[in-house]
Amino acid sequence: MPKLYRTLVLLLAGLLSISTAQAQRVGLVLSGGGAKGLAHVGVLKVLEKNRIPIDYIVGTSMGAIVGGMYAAGYSPREIEEIVLKPEFQDWVANRPLEGKVYNFYDADPSPAALHLGLAIDSAFRTRVTPRLINDATLNYMLATMLAPAGAIANYNFDNLFVPYRAVASEVFTRQKVVQRSGSLSDAVRNSMAFPLAFRPIRQEDGRYLFDGAVVDNFPTGVIREEFKPDVIIGVNVGDVAYSKYPKEKDDELLTSTLVFLGSNAADTLSVGANGVFIQPDLTDYTAADFGRVKRLISLGEHAAEEKLALTLRRIQRREDTVALQQRRRLFQERAPRPTFTGVTVQGLPRQQQEFVRRFFQRSGSTYSPSDIEEGYFRLVSNDFFTNVYPRIRYSQEQKGYGLSIDARQANNLTADLGVLLSSRSMSNIYLGGAYRYLNRYLYTVRGNATIGRFYNAVQGSFRVSVPGQIPVYFEPNITFNNLNYQDTGDLLGQNAATSQLVQRDLKTSLQIGISPNYRSRYIFDIGAFTNRDRFANTSEVNSDDELDLNRFQGITSGIRFERNSLDRRQYATKGRRAEFAFRAVTGQEKYEAGTTANGVMDRSKNQRWVRGSLFVEQYFSLNKSDSVGAKTNAWGYTVDAVASTQGAFATYRSSLTTSAAFLPLPDSRTLFLDNYRGTAYAAVGVRYVKGVLRGVEWRTEAFTHVLVRPWKQAFDNPVLVRRSQSITRPYLTLMTGFVYQTPVGPLSVQAIHYDDDTHRFGVFAHIGYVLFRERSLD
Numbered sequence: 148m149p150k151l152y153r154t155l156v157l158l159l160a161g162l163l164s165i166s167t168a169q170a171q172r173v174g175l176v177l178s179g180g181g182a183k184g185l186a187h188v189g190v191l192k193v194l195e196k197n198r199i200p201i202d203y204i205v206g207t208s209m210g211a212i213v214g215g216m217y218a219a220g221y222s223p224r225e226i227e228e229i230v231l232k233p234e235f236q237d238w239v240a241n242r243p244l245e246g247k248v249y250n251f252y253d254a255d256p257s258p259a260a261l262h263l264g265l266a267i268d269s270a271f272r273t274r275v276t277p278r279l280i281n282d283a284t285l286n287y288m289l290a291t292m293l294a295p296a297g298a299i300a301n302y303n304f305d306n307l308f309v310p311y312r313a314v315a316s317e318v319f320t321r322q323k324v325v326q327r328s329g330s331l332s333d334a335v336r337n338s339m340a341f342p343l344a345f346r347p348i349r350q351e352d353g354r355y356l357f358d359g360a361v362v363d364n365f366p367t368g369v370i371r372e373e374f375k376p377d378v379i380i381g382v383n384v385g386d387v388a389y390s391k392y393p394k395e396k397d398d399e400l401l402t403s404t405l406v407f408l409g410s411n412a413a414d415t416l417s418v419g420a421n422g423v424f425i426q427p428d429l430t431d432y433t434a435a436d437f438g439r440v441k442r443l444i445s446l447g448e449h450a451a452e453e454k455l456a457l458t459l460r461r462i463q464r465r466e467d468t469v470a471l472q473q474r475r476r477l478f479q480e481r482a483p484r485p486t487f488t489g490v491t492v493q494g495l496p497r498q499q500q501e502f503v504r505r506f507f508q509r510s511g512s513t514y515s516p517s518d519i520e521e522g523y524f525r526l527v528s529n530d531f532f533t534n535v536y537p538r539i540r541y542s543q544e545q546k547g548y549g550l551s552i553d554a555r556q557a558n559n560l561t562a563d564l565g566v567l568l569s570s571r572s573m574s575n576i577y578l579g580g581a582y583r584y585l586n587r588y589l590y591t592v593r594g595n596a597t598i599g600r601f602y603n604a605v606q607g608s609f610r611v612s613v614p615g616q617i618p619v620y621f622e623p624n625i626t627f628n629n630l631n632y633q634d635t636g637d638l639l640g641q642n643a644a645t646s647q648l649v650q651r652d653l654k655t656s657l658q659i660g661i662s663p664n665y666r667s668r669y670i671f672d673i674g675a676f677t678n679r680d681r682f683a684n685t686s687e688v689n690s691d692d693e694l695d696l697n698r699f700q701g702i703t704s705g706i707r708f709e710r711n712s713l714d715r716r717q718y719a720t721k722g723r724r725a726e727f728a729f730r731a732v733t734g735q736e737k738y739e740a741g742t743t744a745n746g747v748m749d750r751s752k753n754q755r756w757v758r759g760s761l762f763v764e765q766y767f768s769l770n771k772s773d774s775v776g777a778k779t780n781a782w783g784y785t786v787d788a789v790a791s792t793q794g795a796f797a798t799y800r801s802s803l804t805t806s807a808a809f810l811p812l813p814d815s816r817t818l819f820l821d822n823y824r825g826t827a828y829a830a831v832g833v834r835y836v837k838g839v840l841r842g843v844e845w846r847t848e849a850f851t852h853v854l855v856r857p858w859k860q861a862f863d864n865p866v867l868v869r870r871s872q873s874i875t876r877p878y879l880t881l882m883t884g885f886v887y888q889t890p891v892g893p894l895s896v897q898a899i900h901y902d903d904d905t906h907r908f909g910v911f912a913h914i915g916y917v918l919f920r921e922r923s924l925d
Contacts, residue, residue: 171464174203174376176367176418177210179360180384181341181434182239182443184209185230186427189447190382191223199458200466203374204311205366207359209384211313211338212289215331218304218311219296220478229292230440238285239437256716257595258577258916259563260891282345283527283535286336287520290537293331294548295482298541303328308478312373313338314359314366318347323362325369330538348536349494349553360385367417378462379422382447383415384429423458425450487514488547490522494534494555499585503532503554505614519550521664525618526552531559531583559583563595566891567915573817575599588613597920601817603629604920622658627651628922632819647688648819650804651679654703654923666712673704676734676923680804684743684866686905695741697801699754701734703924713764717813717916718846718886718893720781720836723765730758732924738797745866750797756826758791758807766834778838785811785832785850793826795858799868802858805924811850811880812899813917820903822878827855832880843887846897850880878902884911892916 175194177187187210194201206214216226229235300306304327313326313334326334333348337356340347347355363369364385370376418424427450432443451458490507492500507514507522527535534555541548565577579595589612597604608624632648656674663669681694688694707728713719733755740747766783789807796802809823809830810816830852837845854875861867884897892915899909 171200171377171462172202172374173200173462173464174205174370174374174379175201175214176365176370176379176381177204177206177214178365178381178383178385179206179208179210179339179341179358180364180429181209182437182439183384183427183429183432183434184213185437185440185443186384186429186447186450187213187382188223188227188230189427189444189449190425190451191217192227192444193448193451193455194380194458195223195466195471197455197459198465198468199380199462200464201309201380203370203376204309205314205370205373206312206338207314207364207366208339208341210382211335211359215293215311215313215335218307218309219293219331220308220475221292222472222475227444230444235440236437238288255920256916256918257563257565257579258567258597258716258892258918259565259579260915261564263562263564265560265562282336286332286348286535287523287537289332289335290330290539291516291520293335294539294541295479295485297331297539298483298548299478299481300331302330302540304331304334307331308475310374312366312369314363314369315340315356316359316362318355318357321362323359323369324356325373327373330540333538346534349555365417367419367422371419377421379418380425380458380462381418381422382425382427382450384427421461423454423461425454483541483546483548485516486547487516487519487550488542488545489549490514490519490552491549492552492554494553495585498587499554502585502587502589502614503552506618507550508616513547514550523550523552525614526554529583529589531585531589559585565916567599567913567917569915569917570910570912571601571814571817573599573601573814573917575602601631602919603631606920618662620658620660622660623656624658625653625655626920626923627653628920630816632817647683647686647694648800648804649681649694652923653677656703667708667710670707670709671705672707673702675702676700678805678923680801682800682804683741684745684798684800688743692743693741695744695798695800696739697796697798697804698737698739699734699796699805700737701732701754703730703732703734705730713766715888715893716918718836718844718888718895719764719766719783720779720844721766721768724763726760726762728760730760730924732756732758732793736796736801738801743866744798745864747798747864747866752797754794754796756791756793758789758793758826760789760807762787766836779836779844780838781836783834783836785830785834787811787828787830787832787852789826789828790855791826795868795870798866799858799860800866802868806858809852811852812848812882813895813913814899814911816917816919818901818903818906820901820906822854822875822903823852823901825854825857828852829855839885843885845883846886846895847883848881851877852880853877889914 204214204218213226296307304311315324315326315337316322317324326337336348338359339345340356341358341360347357349355359366365381365383367379367381370379415424427446429446432439436443490504492503495503503526506525508518510518523537526532532554536553538551538553539548540551559582561581563577563579567575576598577595581591581593584590591610591612594607604627606624606626608622610620610622612618612620628651630650654674654676656672658670658672661669678699680697683692683694705728707726709726711724712722713724714721736752736754738750740749763786764783766781769780769782787809791807793806796805803821803824806824806826809828811830811832830850832848832850834846834848839845857871857875859869859871861869879902881900882897884895887894894914896912899911901907
């Protein structure tokens with residue numbers, strides 16, 4: 148009997164143990180911590196690999212994002228793939244997705260490093276718009292990635308693949324808000340709206356919510372109250388609360404602690420006596436280290452593996468891997484078809500709402516996902532609409548998704564500032580501003596000026612933007628350029644009397660632009676111009692010499708196709724820029740001889756010609772994969788060609804000043820090189836870019852070009868011009884140097900070779916953008 152009794156007791160204990168293991172419900176808590184929260188992905192990978200069940204998830208901030216994606220049916224591997232994509236870096240760093248920038252609003256690339264948004268009301272009260280992260284891309288990607296799961300769950304977070312809660316805080320009362328239902332992307336976005344980084348989103352009930360880290364960054368209490376799990380696994384990537392002041396390492400801990408100032412610190416004991424607390428070692432990482440995704444995920448895996456034995460001991464229940472994958476697949480298959488039945492706009496007056504709606508193309512009676520995507524990115528390409536938030540919700544009655552755009556005016560006034568400092572006398576200051584008014588159409592008044600030794604310019608424009616399936620804009624503008632070669636005056640001083648060449652041009656024109664798709668634009672322009680070139684015909688000029696003066700006035704019209712997906716305004720490493728143009732010019736040349744004219748007489752002559760041009764620049768990555776954090780390793784090529792029927796002007800020098808110029812390098816505009824100017828040329832170039840240090844790139848470029856029937860000095864008088872009937876030898880241009888992207892523009896030091904006797908070798912260094920406006924006949 149005693150033996151039988153003991154056997155029965157052991158059998159009952161075993162059955163009870165099995166029953167207890169089967170009944171165990173596991174809750175996972177993921178803290179906030181900015182980029183450090185990417186370690187959560189590594190923890191999820193280890194838990195799922197070892198068949199540890201996850202029955203509930205509660206997250207704050209970055210923990211809400213990772214947890215929300217898992218609750219929406221994404222596997223840890225799928226989440227890892229998403230955050231390792233280069234596009235993820237664009238989401239979190241306010242960079243537009245490659246190929247998703249719409250240039251309907253674009254002006255020419257600006258040398259401004261500081262772009263300040265302002266808002267001014269009808270009473271002329273002005274306020275500065277906080278320079279928060281532009282979250283337009285992030286908002287759209289969250290909305291589209293999480294919309295299917297929200298529809299499947301019927302907007303009840305208990306019905307998600309894993310029941311889920313996201314913690315936020317009410318802005319003004321500082322009360323904790325536990326989000327249990329509604330838009331899943333809203334819940335995630337609310338929870339990550341960290342103060343002074345991401346702007347809060349207005350809720351459908353009118354409230355603003357902030358990051359939950361302010362009130363509860365490690366919400367073990369929430370998971371206990373909401374789901375009452377048997378075991379809590381808590382993963383903390385933020386601060387921890389110390390039982391006593393850490394005197395020995397307070398200096399070491401101070402920097403990372405300041406990042407989370409205002410955030411609730413984690414209580415390491417709050418997971419309970421039978422819980423598991425996981426704290427990845429992220430000592431050397433900050434909340435902004437989104438570029439170190441692989442390492443952060445690896446640290447999360449390592450921390451979870453260190454606690455794996457304890458986790459397996461405290462959680463005896465195991466998840467059937469095949470059943471888990473089958474359940475995930477069945478959940479995802481329940482998603483409705485991605486058809487949109489309507490677009491609504493709120494937050495703007497009625498006429499402005501219509502302006503927004505007209506950006507969305509319609510495919511028959513419904514909108515396709517590409518219609519929705521293209522319309523959204525068209526809209527957010529302008530500063531006027533930086534406060535745009537998309538909501539996607541499925542309607543059972545309409546049998547389709549509806550897009551709701553919360554588009555609140557942010558900036559109707561912007562100010563720009565740029566500074567270029569150079570090793571040559573070409574340093575300058577750039578100032579710009581724009582005012583926008585939206586009614587039925589968007590009206591933009593823009594003005595800017597560049598002040599410097601070598602280059603001075605002023606530009607003003609008024610644009611009317613008309614949305615639609617094929618948006619169009621109309622823009623009258625006026626541009627003045629002054630290029631003073633060899634000017635040695637002060638930065639804001641007068642031109643030096645010894646200048647051998649001064650070029651000025653003034654153009655007043657009307658542009659009509661059409662943007663049929665992303666990145667592309669067709670531009671037609673017609674206008675009047677006045678070019679005024681003063682020059683010497685010799686390299687040696689006395690102080691009492693009088694320069695030649697050549698005026699050329701007339702009318703020009705042109706049509707141009709542009710496509711630009713380069714990743715930078717200058718020193719690009721990926722993307723493509725293509726431009727095809729055709730221009731017609733007619734005008735009158737008026738030449739007044741100076742003291743170096745060597746007997747050439749004044750003259751007046753009508754000139755007319757047509758010109759075609761082609762420019763292509765493209766880059767290709769040499770990395771085996773485009774993984775995040777990989778150093779730049781790319782090559783690119785350039786093709787540049789011009790053909791013109793332009794005739795000779797009065798002198799050799801005036802013929803060159805009016806001709807097209809091959810300008811392969813940033814500083815080429817600042818040098819007047821005879822071998823790089825003519826009415827027809829063809830050029831090819833190759834570029835190689837290699838990341839050598841963190842943020843520093845070694846850049847080498849080589850170009851060769853030939854001139855077709857170039858201008859030559861006449862045999863009997865070098866002031867006069869003749870046209871050669873041949874093609875020149877290939878001219879070689881070389882550059883090698885280092886580039887570092889700073890907040891005020893690129894910093895570069897480079898050695899340069901030009902195939903020209905007057906400027907064969909040189910060193911050029913600058914910080915800031917070396918960019919110039921188009922000249923009147925470009």
